[in-house]
Amino acid sequence: MTFGIRDYIIAIFPAILQCVIGVTIIRRRYYRYIPLFTAYTTFEVILTTISIVVMAEKVQYSTYFYFYYAFEICSIALGFSVIYETFTSVLEPYDALNRVSKRLLLGVALFLVAIGIVLMRFGTGTSIDHVSTVIYVSIRTLRLIQAGVLLVLFAIVRSLGLTWRSYIFGIALGYGLYAIIDLIFTLQRTYYGNPIWSLSSLLRTLAYNLMVVIWTCYFWQPREVAQPARVIPYNDIAKWNEKLEELLRKKAA
Secondary structure (H helix, E strand, O other): OOOOOOHHHHHHHHHHHHHHHHHHHHHHOOOHHHHHHHEEEEEEEEHHHHHHHHHOOOOOHHHHHHHHHHHHHHHHHHHHHHHHHHHHHOOOOOHHHHHHHHHHHHHHHHHHHHHHHHHHOOOOOOOHHHHHHHHHHHHHHHHHHHHHHHHHHHOOOOOOOOOOOOOOHHHHHHHHHHHHHHHHHHHHHHHHOHHHHHHHHHHHHHHHHHHHHHHHHHHHOHHHHHHOOOOOOOOOEEEHHHHHHHHHHHHHH
């Protein structure tokens, strides 16, 4: 399998930016608040480095895709972890809502694991077909959750006491935009078929680069802007949290 200069540039560019993000996280000690995002960023840099080596070695097509699937599984797991961390971070002041959201996200993750096991065990075709199907279903679900988290945050960001320039919102913004673009290109490929696979793949990669650029811009802001003091308002969300807290206490009793 051969790769051109364009492929190397597209692979290296986000890795450089993620290195910058990682350095910023370490210098400002944000890893204390977003350890899972820190792990995800580190993993993506390592993955890009290994990918470049694999590309340079011009490995066989089958070998490349086994490598791709193995690391894609890890990336999906870390992607869910980042969504989990982001959503629980913004809901941290609201204990009852936080606990329920954690259970919902963990439930989705366990459901996907169960679906993956079923597809691997009873799916038709070769083993690589099974893995491909599991990866596809997992990625589509992850993208839907990412897009959903972005839409929710857009709707209630002020009510949560966050600002548009907070790096937590920036993480969700980058992830959500990438998820929406990826879903659009997936639908186009489903409709038009393999003829647009190459173009779709390139545009999705550029969308990933856009996500990393957004993250870099948010983390490069002055610390007091990227991590502003959070004022927790008493509003409908706080009232919902109180009601939910009452229901959880009654259920526990």
